Amino acid sequence: MQTLAKQMKINVGPQHPGTHGVLRLIIELEGEVIKNLEPVIGYLHRGIEKLAESRTYYQYLTMVDRVDYLSSFFNLASFCYAVESIAKIKVPRRAEYIRVITMELNRISSHLLWLGTFLLDLGATSPLFYTFRDREKLLGLFEELAGARLLYNFYSFGGVKQDFPPNWLNKVKKLCDELPVLFNEYEAIITKNPIFLERTKGIGILTKKVALDYGITGPNLRASGVETDLRKEPGYSVYNEFSFDVCTRQNGDCYDRYLIRLDEMRQSIDIVLQAIEKLPGGTPDKLLIKRPNCGCSEENCKYCGFDTLLTEKKINLVNFKPPKGEATSLIEAPRGITSCYVVSDGTKNPYRVRWRTPSFSNVQVLPELAKGSLYSDLMAIFGSLDVVLPEVDR
């Protein structure tokens, strides 16, 4: 078979079921072995950084969700924390807890979707129905909370838009008791499955050195043995008040990247349960802070504290002007570190907003992983990196 050894250039995508969006790959094959691979991105570019410059902060807040539609809460948090640190607004403690609970639930829903589609890429159809069954329950809860299933627009500068609906927390608690059992169900059909092991073990090994060099963050980096979790250290929001483990694995292959996400979902459930236990009380109308922080760090301050009567006016939505300055926020999103760099020039519109998204780096490392592997492993490798394309192109 002389023809098989010839070099061949093929095109994958832009529309391809395995690419989770619109990504084009130009692949040079020799037989079935990938010799070279070049990703072509930009098909979903919406100019989300440019759009910020012609809108006010509150108008832009609704667009922030769209950066990554699977982890809306994290994008919102990223933008809100950046603007809050420019405007020196302190978030009430209960609002921080609400943010943590919603973010961790969002992490589970994002990982569940990843799990289903990853196995679908490998050719296993049934796990998708299992994970979507459970993700549906989470999305139902989000719908009850924020009125939307994917793009929540729930956080605001200085807090969250509303308190939990009645009985919502009980439903979350009940779900958190159910989910670990369901995760065991997945483990029973996936983790020891010989076909799955064959497709993932030792495939697409991402070494520690390459991962750091390419700026990979999040579960993909932790699967390569680097213990970097911003929730633990330095710890933003109120994450310092919960005890949880930073999950790491050593091999950095597709199988470890699968295991680490299952571990993370269990840790997220732990965090949610702890947060519900410790949730500070209060009435719903005091969740949005009504006056910028007076600068103190006391728990029960007359002005910035949460359980006191706030007499100042609300932040004016139309005329919200943070002072001159700039800030960067680092958030540990499901796919890695999402960072938002906001420059304010003291007017109503942000001067510059820059999004650093984890998937951008995850796509960049793909040629490094795929070179020398078989074409049939490409989708396993790409799927295991958990790339969301709108986040790459922004």
Added chain:
Amino acid sequence: MEKISVIKYQTLKKLKNLNINCEWQKSDTNETSIIIVNANHIRNIIEFFKRESDVKFDILLSVSSVDFPEHFEVSYHLLDSVFKNQIIIKASLSKENPTIESIAGIYSAANWHERENYDLMGIKFKNHPNLKRILLTDNWQGHPLRKDYVQDDERLIWNQR
């Protein structure tokens, strides 16, 4: 946990030995240090922070640029994976000729980030392995994130009505 402010003195001393002048700012908003350097030294200083400083900043989070009225500003966000310190290294470039040395040889992550900055902001990176547009099409005119960019481009179909 080793904070960057603790090692600041030694770092500055080492940098001075390398004949690199820089200005060290502490941002008032959070723990991040901002280091302002001359654009000509950017390769040396990034190399220094990756390999020689006491805290080794091994992750390049992003390269970003801002179009200020008088100058362009390029900033490099670095994170170290052990102590989780973050620093921002900034260099300002002239309006007429925004050119800076590429750091794609030091961090592979910089390759795409620099291409993105070239694409959207028009910063030219010297000695970049593959400096071409990444998000927009190759025949796009102008750099959208510049403040003087004209939005109603005649070639766009919705402007022809």
